[in-house]
Amino acid sequence: MADSKTNTEAYLRMYRQMVRIRTFEDNANQLYLSAKMPGLTHMYSGEEAVAVGICEALTDNDRITSTHRGHGHCVAKGAEFQQMFCELLGKEEGYCRGKGGSMHIADQSHGNLGANAIVGGSMGIATGAALRAKMQGADDVTVCFFGDGATAQGLLYEVMNMAALWKLPVIYACENNGYSEYTKTDEIAAGKITARAEAFGIEAFEVDGQDVLAVNDLATKLVARARKGEGPFFVELKTYRYHGHHVGDINREYYRSKEEEQDWKANRDPIIRFRSWLVEQGVASEDEIEAMNAEVKADAAAAVDYAIAAKYPEAHEVDMHVFTDIEHVLA
Amino acid sequence: MREITLSKAVNEALAEEMRRDETVFIIGEDVAEAGTPFKVLSGLVEEFGTQRVIDTPIAEPGFMGLAVGAAMTGARPVVDLMFGDFLFLIMDQLCNQAAKIHYMSGGKLNVPLVVRTNLGATRRSAAQHSQSLHALVAHIPGLKVALPSSAYEAKGLLKTAIRDNNPVVIFEDKLMYNDKAPVPEEEYLIPFGEAAVLRDGTDITLIGTSSMVQVCQKAAEILAAEGISAEVIDPRTIVPLDEAALLKSARKTSRVIVVDEGHQSFGITGEIAGRINEKAFYHLDAPVLRMGAMDVPVPFSPALEDITVPTPEAVAANARKLMSGEMIDAA
Numbered sequence: 001m002a003d004s005k006t007n008t009e010a011y012l013r014m015y016r017q018m019v020r021i022r023t024f025e026d027n028a029n030q031l032y033l034s035a036k037m038p039g040l041t042h043m044y045s046g047e048e049a050v051a052v053g054i055c056e057a058l059t060d061n062d063r064i065t066s067t068h069r070g071h072g073h074c075v076a077k078g079a080e081f082q083q084m085f086c087e088l089l090g091k092e093e094g095y096c097r098g099k100g101g102s103m104h105i106a107d108q109s110h111g112n113l114g115a116n117a118i119v120g121g122s123m124g125i126a127t128g129a130a131l132r133a134k135m136q137g138a139d140d141v142t143v144c145f146f147g148d149g150a151t152a153q154g155l156l157y158e159v160m161n162m163a164a165l166w167k168l169p170v171i172y173a174c175e176n177n178g179y180s181e182y183t184k185t186d187e188i189a190a191g192k193i194t195a196r197a198e199a200f201g202i203e204a205f206e207v208d209g210q211d212v213l214a215v216n217d218l219a220t221k222l223v224a225r226a227r228k229g230e231g232p233f234f235v236e237l238k239t240y241r242y243h244g245h246h247v248g249d250i251n252r253e254y255y256r257s258k259e260e261e262q263d264w265k266a267n268r269d270p271i272i273r274f275r276s277w278l279v280e281q282g283v284a285s286e287d288e289i290e291a292m293n294a295e296v297k298a299d300a301a302a303a304v305d306y307a308i309a310a311k312y313p314e315a316h317e318v319d320m321h322v323f324t325d326i327e328h329v330l331a
Numbered sequence: 332m333r334e335i336t337l338s339k340a341v342n343e344a345l346a347e348e349m350r351r352d353e354t355v356f357i358i359g360e361d362v363a364e365a366g367t368p369f370k371v372l373s374g375l376v377e378e379f380g381t382q383r384v385i386d387t388p389i390a391e392p393g394f395m396g397l398a399v400g401a402a403m404t405g406a407r408p409v410v411d412l413m414f415g416d417f418l419f420l421i422m423d424q425l426c427n428q429a430a431k432i433h434y435m436s437g438g439k440l441n442v443p444l445v446v447r448t449n450l451g452a453t454r455r456s457a458a459q460h461s462q463s464l465h466a467l468v469a470h471i472p473g474l475k476v477a478l479p480s481s482a483y484e485a486k487g488l489l490k491t492a493i494r495d496n497n498p499v500v501i502f503e504d505k506l507m508y509n510d511k512a513p514v515p516e517e518e519y520l521i522p523f524g525e526a527a528v529l530r531d532g533t534d535i536t537l538i539g540t541s542s543m544v545q546v547c548q549k550a551a552e553i554l555a556a557e558g559i560s561a562e563v564i565d566p567r568t569i570v571p572l573d574e575a576a577l578l579k580s581a582r583k584t585s586r587v588i589v590v591d592e593g594h595q596s597f598g599i600t601g602e603i604a605g606r607i608n609e610k611a612f613y614h615l616d617a618p619v620l621r622m623g624a625m626d627v628p629v630p631f632s633p634a635l636e637d638i639t640v641p642t643p644e645a646v647a648a649n650a651r652k653l654m655s656g657e658m659i660d661a662a
Contacts, residue, residue: 021585050559097437104435113403114436118427124396125403125428132401135356135382142400155423158393165388205418322472324496329472 017049032247041102043243049270051076053215063142065122070115078110085307086275092313129160130170147178163232164200197234209239240264250295332513340486356383395421404443412448429498430473449505461629463592475499480544482512487521493645504542524571532562535586545589549643585616595623
C-alpha cells in the first residue's frame with residue numbers, strides 16, 4: 001500500500017499546493033472584478049484540502065475529471081499558473097489554446113481529462129476511463145470530482161451501477177459544500193448521500209474536507225485498493241465554498257448568511273488549520289511559511305502579467321480542432 | 332462476387348477491426364450472447380469474449396458516457412445504440428461531451444468512438460422505434476455522420492469509422508439488415524466525404540441517402556422507361572459532405588430532387604437543396620425539390636405509416652413535374 005504523505009517534503013508540498021489554489025483564485029476573482037477576464041468563473045476557495053488531499057495520492061498517470069468549479073483540481077493535479085491564466089483570458093498559450101476557458105480547462109499532461117460545464121457531465125467519462133484501465137490491464141485510477149448538486153443527476157446512478165458490477169478503478173469524490181448553486185443542499189438531496197452509493201454495494205466514506213491530512217490519508221488508502229481491483233469507492237467530503245456560486249454571485253444573503261460564511265472562514269479554513277499544524281509539529285516555522293506564501297503570490301502575479309500581455313489566438317484558428325484530421329473544417 | 336446481407340457485412344467489419352486493433356470494443360445492450368435484437372453481432376462474443384463485447388444495463392446515457400471516457404484514454408469503443416430513437420437519451424454525452432472535447436481542449440484530447448445505430452420507418456414499430464434522426468446529429472459540429480445504403484457500403488464505411496480519430500455516428504437502415512449485396516472477400520475501406528454516382532444521367536439528379544438510395548434507383552428505372560435520364564448519387568456521409576460531387580451533377584442535369592428519410596422540415600434535404608441553390612443556381616432549370624418523411628410522428632397503422640415516407644413512384648412523379656416545368660405544391 002502506498003504511504004500517505006508523512007514527511008516534511010510532502011507536507012510542505014501539500015501546503016504549497018493549497019496556497020497556490022487560494023492565490024490563483026484570488027487573482028482570478030480580481031481579473032473578473034477589474035473586467036479583465038471574459039465571462040464568469042467559479043471559485044474553489046475554501047475547498048483546497050479536498051483537491052490537494054486527493055490529488056497528492058495520485059500519479060500523473062492517474063486521471064481525474066473535474067467540474068465547473070475546477071481550478072483547484074487543475075492546480076492540484078500539477079498544472080502551471082501561466083497556461084491556466086492564459087486559458088482564463090482566452091489566450092493562445094492557454095492549456096486549450098483559449099478555446100475552453102475556465103469551465104473546460106483540461107491538462108492531459110497531468111491526467112486532467114477536463115473540467116465540465118454540465119453538472120454531472122463527467123461521471124460517464126471518469127467511469128469510462130476506469131473501464132479502459134481495467135480492459136487494458138493498466139493500473140491507473142480515475143477520480144471523478146463532482147459537487148453535491150450533481151448527486152441529483154441520473155447519470156451518476158447509471159455509471160455507479162456499472163462501476164460496481166464490473167469493479168472499476170474509479171473513486172467518486174463528492175465535494176459537499178452545502179449549496180447546489182443558490183439552493184441549500186438539504187433542500188435538494190433526500191436521505192444520506194453516501195447511502196446512494198451503498199445501495200450499489202459501493203463502499204462509501206465521509207471525511208472532513210477541511211482537513212487535508214484526513215483527506216489524503218483516506219485517498220491514499222482508497223487509491224491503493226482501487227489499483228488492486230477493490231474499487232469502486234465513494235467519498236463525501238464536507239467542505240465549504242467561500243464565494244458565491246460564481247464570481248458574480250455577490251449579494252447572496254437570501255440563501256446564505258454572512259455569519260455562516262464568517263464562521264467557516266475563521267474556524268474551519270483548511271489552509272489556516274494546516275499551517276498551524278505545521279508550525280506546532282515543527283515542520284516549518286512561521287517565517288518559512290510566510291516566505292512560501294510570498295513566493296506563490298509573486299509567481300501568480302507574474303503569471304497574470306504574462307497572460308494579460310499574451311496574444312489571442314489568430315482568427316484562422318476558429319475552425320481548427322473541430323476534427324482531428326481536417327485542419328480547417330470550413331475551408 | 333459473393334453476396335452477403337448488410338447484417339453480415341456489419342458483423343464482418345467489426346470482427347476484422349477487432350482482430351486488427353485490440354483497443355476496439357463493443358458496448359451496449361444485449362450485444363453479447365443475444366447479438367442484438369437484429370442478430371447483427373451474433374458470434375462476436377464467442378471470438379472476442381465478454382471483456383470486448385460488453386453487455387450493459389439498460390442505461391444509454393451511462394454507457395455512452397463510459398465510451399467517451401474510454402475513447403479519451405486510449406480505447407476505441409463501438410457503441411451499439413439499439414434504436415436510433417434512443418439518440419435523445421444520449422444527447423448530452425454525444426453532443427455536449429464527445430462532439431466538443433477535441434475542440435474545447437484546443438486539439439489535445441481525442442474521442443475516437445463510433446455510435447452504431449439505425450433509422451427507417453415502415454417496420455410497424457410506431458413513433459418511438461422508427462425515426463430517422465441523422466439530421467439532429469449532423470447539426471452538431473464535431474460529429475461525423477455516415478449513412479450506408481447497402482451491405483457493401485455498410486462494411487466499408489464502418490471500418491473507416493472505427494479507424495477515424497473522431498466521434499462518428501453511423502446509421503444503418505434496419506429494414507435492410509437482410510438485404511444482400513455483392514461484398515468482396517478482400518479487405519476494403521470507403522473513405523468519408525466521397526459521394527458515389529450510382530447511375531449516370533443527363534436530365535435530372537436524384538440525391539438519395541441510406542434507405543432512400545434504393546428508392547431513387549427504382550425511380551430512375553421508372554423514369555428511364557419513359558425516356559427520362561436520371562442520375563443517382565449517394566453522398567454516403569453527410570458529415571463530411573461531398574458538396575463538389577453534388578454540385579457537379581446539379582450543374583450537369585440542371586434539375587435536382589433530394590430524398591432522405593428524416594423529417595422534411597429543417598432536415599438533410601433542405602440543407603443539401605440550400606447548398607445547391609447557393610452554389611449552382613444559375614445552372615438550374617427548376618427549383619431544387621426536397622422529399623423527406625412527413626412532418627408527423629411515425630404512425631403505427633400500416634395504412635398510415637406507408638404514406639409518410641417517399642416512394643419510387645412519388646419521386647418519379649415529382650421528376651416528371653420538374654421535367655415538364657410544372658409547379659410543385661410545397662409539402
